[in-house]
Amino acid sequence: MVTKTLTRESIAAAALELVDRDGLEALSMRRLADELGVGTMTLYGYFRSKTELLEALMDSAVTVPEVPTLEGHWRERLVLVARGLRAYLESHPALVQIRAQQRLTRPRQFVATELMTRALLDAGLSREEAARAFRVVFTYVFGFVAFSPTTTADVARREVRSALAGLDPATYPALASMPDEAAAAAAGDEQFEYGLELMLDGIEVRAAH
Amino acid sequence: MVTKTLTRESIAAAALELVDRDGLEALSMRRLADELGVGTMTLYGYFRSKTELLEALMDSAVTVPEVPTLEGHWRERLVLVARGLRAYLESHPALVQIRAQQRLTRPRQFVATELMTRALLDAGLSREEAARAFRVVFTYVFGFVAFSPTTTADVARREVRSALAGLDPATYPALASMPDEAAAAAAGDEQFEYGLELMLDGIEVRAAH
DNA sequence: ACCTGAACACCGTTCAAGT
């Protein structure tokens, strides 16, 4: 590998690429250094620890230079941003894992937050409610990416159905009566949209209009 | 440490205790074997791999022998189960981390699912909608535990406020105008309840009554 | 100033050998 001039940014970018390619568990200081063609300890000249490298990785993943101005009804805008956030996180699953393990200390990555919050304020929510409602949607989107099977919908469905098949109908009457419905709800675009619309209805109840 | 007769169950229970005490990252085959007073490789007589041990750990964490019959209005029951699930997960944070990293293959841990699904069916939702609505609440509860700061509410608030302080009010007008509200929404019981009620309102819209 | 090999204290797991 050609040795370019290293910077915090170029190292973080290489780490993100490694992680997108091979998964978070494949990221080690030794392997990253290897791929960059330097000694392992060289990285410690740029980052005090692996944790600090992961922070920089999170930062480098967000490169939206400008906050776009969205047009349209608040509800439509909220759906667009939530969908975009989900798609983005599913293309970089390691970000969700890192986010679950360590808090964010840096600014940036607030673009989606800003856009959703604007939409919620436009919906007529108070500042307090807009902040809370945003957090609910945020939690849902991150939770969806983190806790939904990433395999094919087909595989996920088969897994859920076989898990439910082991349940005693006498003690689990509800679940045992609906294996197919539960399997369909385990993952996928339709399920994501269902939850999003459900939450937006809950928000609409709170919105003055 | 006194060497008792080892079984898959007793090893899994010891692993859960270790993880509750010192965190998931402290769980290694070597250390667990040490605490049990046996050689590391002994554990491989009971589990093919660490992954299999983690599966057994998840199983051993759920020891609800009976599914209780809850009384009352569906909405009230759903709130109770969601609160209970959250409290349980926050007392065993490692379970959430494991759940994010590997799929479940075992039955059990379906008690909360059954109870919530029953409540949703009682609310008048179709099987399909009950399954989907359950998944939304499940995603929210797990997401809340996984992605909310576990530190004191005070510490979390200070962190959020300082992160927002670095934002340019010209590009982030909404967020910059409400640091306190955003900080209050970052974690805590009130925020959890807000999201829960919001989702229940969304469910109520879908419920026939 | 910048880089880095050796070393330390860890990992999960395979293999061969002990009882």
Next chain:
DNA sequence: ACCTGAACACCGTTCAAGT
């Protein structure tokens, strides 16, 4: 049958030394 030490291929990080 049941258990396990040694070994292999890894970790993150400290320290001292190289240029």
